[in-house]
Each structure stands twice: as structure tokens, then as C-alpha cells.
Amino acid sequence: MFFHITLERNMQLHPRHFGPHLRDKLVAKLMKDVEGTCSGRHGFVVAITGVEDIGKGLIREGTGFVTFPVKYQAVVFRPFKGEILEAVVTMVNKMGFFAEAGPVQIFVSNHLIPDDMEFQSGDMPNYTTSDGSVKIQKDSEVRLKIIGTRVDATEIFCIGTIKDDFLGVINDPGAAA
């Protein structure tokens, strides 16, 4: 799920940027530093939408750098356990398949794929039901439930399942063609 939240960060700025454009420099540096990063606590920072407040700067002794506390708003993506979302399948193998929902990778093990779906190898590996009506392959869109997240300081990885009611393939690229 995407969220719009307020975050804080202490920004260090070199004295050469002090002048009429200090604020612009600070905001540009904030975007460069923060956008695209991932923290376990807040998830992936997708985009900064606004700067709420820049506090008083504090000169660091010895270096001349100044630290500014900056409050900003950002769109973040953070997956939660139990959440149901849609994802695009990126890779299929006999262990299960990987799917992507925005910046996050989700692995669905073959134990968490319905029992009537069998793995078919070949140049387009896929999971297919015995009657061939449902097929999961690369680029399929699936609806899955997140049952576990591994949250590191700089990375989030999820385990998902499609073995539940109303989960599974929502759009099969092969069928549409």
C-alpha cells in the first residue's frame, strides 16, 4: 500500500551553498538523498511531495557544515503482512514464482500455489491447472496475499500466497493474445 506520510531528516549542507538559494539547494539535496531509498521502518520512499518545515541550522564544530532539521512529506510504499494486493509475475521456476508490486519483490512458493496447478517447464515456464484453463507465467497479473515480510535496514522482501479464496490470476497475457 502507498502512504503519504511526514518524515524528518537532518540534512548536512556545505557552507559553499549558503546564499539566496539555500532552501532550493537543501530541497534538491534532500530529493537526491532520500528518493529511491528504502528503510525498514517507512518502506520505499517513492517521491517527495513537499517540504513542510526547515528548522534552524546548527554549525558543526570543526567542519563548518551546517545541520538543518527538515520535515517533509513523501509518498512511500510499505507492504504489510495480511495485505492483499495485485502484482506482476516476473519469474517462474519449479520452486514457485516471483512477482513485483511496485518496488517490492514478492516470492510465492509452490506450496502456496493451489495444489491443482502443476509446474510446466519449457522456454516459457508456467504453472497450469490440469484442464489448462488457468495459467501463471511471466507477465501474468496475480492477486496475492502477503503472509510474511523480511524487513532489513535497507531492503524489504515479501512472501505471498495465492492459496486462498479470491486470490490468483486476474489477467493472463497468453489468453488475451
Add this chain to the structure above:
Amino acid sequence: MSGEEEENAAELKIGEGERCLISTFSFAKFLKAKCLMNCEVARILDHKYDQLQQTSDDPTNQISQVFEKSMQYVKRFSRYKNPDAVRQVREVLSRYKLAEFELCVLGNLCPETVEEAIAIVPSIKSKGRMLEDEAIEKMLHDLSLIKKFE
């Protein structure tokens, strides 16, 4: 009020008998935060993308992979393209006393039947909420109308 919200956080997550990995405190922060539906994120990112293209000559070196992937994702899974429809969805759903998180899951997945809605958001049926099946059905009907007249 904040205590109530924390309780809510626990129930929203533990409604399925599963414990959340993150602490209640951290989730409470997210519950208070504004959740965004995919279609809303698509509008925000589009706007931001246009801004970036205007301000720099070569936008590609400024756009992070996370931004690009998110943009592709929300474009692919946006149910409503029209900005008015996006606003209407939020307005309609907010009449039903849903938590932000529930509102956005429903808006993102657009369930068609009451059973489907309860399966994807179990918390709307638990904790003695006033939502009866008829109310849920009416809500889904309202949603499908917005989609139809978009």
C-alpha cells in the same frame, strides 16, 4: 483518541489471527498517515514526472528505479483514470466509516461481490462494526456505478 487508534491498528492486523511483525507503534503511525489508492498515486507521480521533465534537460538521471517501478505499477493497476472519478471513489467509500487502510484496499481491488469484499478486507465484518451485508452491497454497487460512468 490516540489510544483508540492504536487499538484499531491491532485489530486491523490481528483480525486474521496473525501477529504483525512490526510493532503496534509503527503501524499506528501508518494508520494515522494517509493511505493512497493506486489511482491517486498515479496522479501524484505523473505530476511529479512532468515537473522533473520541465526542470532538467535529462530527466532519466534524476528518476530513481523505485520511482519508475512504482509508476509502472500504479499505471497498470489503476482502476480509475479520470481525476473526478478518483475523487468520487474516496468520497463514496468515506461514507461507510472505513479505516483509511480498508478504504484504499477496496478502492484498489474493486471487489464485485460481498463475499469477495469480506475475503480481501476481513476487518470490515469483524469487531461488531455496523456494516451489514446490505450496506457492503450498496457500497460495492456505488463503486461499480462510478466505474461505469467514468
